[in-house]
Amino acid sequence: MAIEVNRFLGRTGVRITPLTLGTMNFGRWQEEQESVRIIHAALDAGITAVDTADVYAQGRSEEIVGKALQGGRRDDVFLATKFHGQVGSDPQHAGSSRRWIVRAVEDSLRRLGTDHLDLYQAHRPDPHADLLETLRALDDLVRQGKILYYGTSVFPAHQLVEAQWLAERHGLVAPHTEQVPYSALVRGVEREVLPVAQRYGLGVLSYGPLAAGWLSGRYRVGGAQPESARADLIPGRFDVSLERNQRKLVAADALAQLAEDNGLSLVELALAFTLNHPAITSAIIGPRTQEHLEAYLKAATVTLPGHVLDRIDEIVEPGTQFQERDTGRDTPSLQPAALRRPAEDSAPTQPRQSTPSSQPTQPTQH
Numbered sequence: 001m002a003i004e005v006n007r008f009l010g011r012t013g014v015r016i017t018p019l020t021l022g023t024m025n026f027g028r029w030q031e032e033q034e035s036v037r038i039i040h041a042a043l044d045a046g047i048t049a050v051d052t053a054d055v056y057a058q059g060r061s062e063e064i065v066g067k068a069l070q071g072g073r074r075d076d077v078f079l080a081t082k083f084h085g086q087v088g089s090d091p092q093h094a095g096s097s098r099r100w101i102v103r104a105v106e107d108s109l110r111r112l113g114t115d116h117l118d119l120y121q122a123h124r125p126d127p128h129a130d131l132l133e134t135l136r137a138l139d140d141l142v143r144q145g146k147i148l149y150y151g152t153s154v155f156p157a158h159q160l161v162e163a164q165w166l167a168e169r170h171g172l173v174a175p176h177t178e179q180v181p182y183s184a185l186v187r188g189v190e191r192e193v194l195p196v197a198q199r200y201g202l203g204v205l206s207y208g209p210l211a212a213g214w215l216s217g218r219y220r221v222g223g224a225q226p227e228s229a230r231a232d233l234i235p236g237r238f239d240v241s242l243e244r245n246q247r248k249l250v251a252a253d254a255l256a257q258l259a260e261d262n263g264l265s266l267v268e269l270a271l272a273f274t275l276n277h278p279a280i281t282s283a284i285i286g287p288r289t290q291e292h293l294e295a296y297l298k299a300a301t302v303t304l305p306g307h308v309l310d311r312i313d314e315i316v317e318p319g320t321q322f323q324e325r326d327t328g329r330d331t332p333s334l335q336p337a338a339l340r341r342p343a344e345d346s347a348p349t350q351p352r353q354s355t356p357s358s359q360p361t362q363p364t365q366h
Contacts, residue, residue: 003046003300007281009078010203012149012176014118016078018275019300020049020205022284027060029229030288032067038287039068045297049078051179051205051284053123054108055085066113074114080205081108082153084123096126098137105146120147121179125155132166139172151177151202154328157192164200175202181328182206182280184255184273184312185214185248188321194279206274207284211326212237214252215270221253237325248322254315262308271299273312 005015021042026035039050050069052061062081069077083104086094094100105120120141122134138150152160152175160178167174178197180189186208197204210216218226225240236242240249259269274283287293304312321327 003297005046005048008203009149009281010176010197011201012203014078014149014203016049016282017047018282019047019296020051020080020282020284021047022207022286023050023052023061023065024056025286025288026052026064027057032064035064036068038290038293039065040073041290041293042287043073043077045293048076049080049205049282051080051082052112053082053085054087054104054111055082055123058087059107059111062108062111066111070113078118079112079114080119080121081112081117082121082123083108084126096122096129096134098133101134101137101141105141109146116145117147119149119151119177121151121153121177122155123153125152125159131159131162132170135163135166135172135175136170138175139167142173149176151175151179151205153179154181155193157196160193160196160200160202174200177203177205177281179205179207179284181208181326182274182277182283183209183211183215184270184316185211185251185320185322186326187316187319188327190277191319194277198279203281204279205282205284206280207286207328209271209274209283209285210267211252211270214238214248215255215266217256217266219249219252220256221249234325237323244323251316251322255312258308258311258315264302265295265299267295268299268302269304269308269312271296272302272304273309275300276304276309 003017003019005017007016007018008014009016021039023035023039030038050065052065054062056062065079069079083101084094084096087104087107092100105117108117109115120138126134138147141147142150150173152163155163155178160175163175166172178193180193182189194204213219213226213228216226219240226238228238239245255269256266259266262269271283274280285293285296287296
């Protein structure tokens with residue numbers, strides 16, 4: 001089943017497929033041989049975009065992608081990776097400072113076996129790095145030809161606007177893309193982030209169309225607790241017995257029933273919903289098997305009629321965010337201490353353990 005290259009990435013003029021192959025599992029939950037096989041199968045099916053990150057399996061994901069793209073495949077792939085998460089045990093090897101960016105990009109280029117990246121993304125906001133310094137470092141990489149475009153990931157709307165303003169004011173190349181978590185169960189970005197992305201012509205890569213497994217079809221009211229590697233790592237986010245997850249479970253069950261009533265699998269309904277939003281350029285998928293990949297490819301051909309989209313909105317209202325953790329980032333300004341203490345009480349040189357840059361990126365983080 002071939003997929004069409006029919007989406008423009010914001011205002012870049014670059015065409016990519018509505019599905020982007022995500023590689024977070026490669027090198028951690030999937031061995032190299034199986035990972036390479038899935039990459040090749042995705043490319044053979046017509047997928048043109050591959051997304052990885054230096055922190056995925058501490059560099060192994062990038063190495064596996066690099067091996068899979070040998071033999072002439074690199075030229076036809078829109079290759080994206082990310083920096084910011086801590087790589088290794090040295091806390092200096094993290095963040096969005098110029099010092100780390102200029103080293104991190106060289107490490108990623110080496111692991112991926114390429115002389116340039118099509119897209120280089122700041123994996124998370126960095127409250128301890130000046131945004132202008134980060135933009136200048138990325139602007140330099142564009143002008144040097146080491147990266148063609150750059151973007152951000154799970155940045156709040158105000159920082160997306162600030163980045164555009166700073167770039168215009170200082171004559172820099174502005175960010176081209178934003179990466180967000182988005183699904184029928186995780187709709188917080190509909191409030192501000194997606195409208196801002198549309199306003200500035202940003203290409204949007206969304207991840208988690210199945211809401212970290214909640215929309216896989218296994219979460220049903222009255223059913224057993226589904227088992228998964230993610231649930232083992234962060235059970236509080238997936239434990240269906242917890243009160244805070246009950247509304248989410250009821251919604252997932254109602255969406256599954258809606259899919260059945262319309263002759264669809266829940267995967268088809270979920271992915272079609274994500275791709276329906278006009279701000280979304282491409283949805284990042286993370287298949288662990290050939291069967292998963294084929295299900296995603298089939299789902300990408302589904303178009304939902306208006307009455308189904310309306311019913312989804314009734315089940316999960318636009319802008320709904322069941323858990324703050326579903327945003328994909330910790331938000332320092334919303335942490336309890338930040339709400340009741342002046343900022344000067346927290347010295348920037350001694351970040352709290354809960355801030356994104358104070359610890360390695362967790363394996364469950366996209």
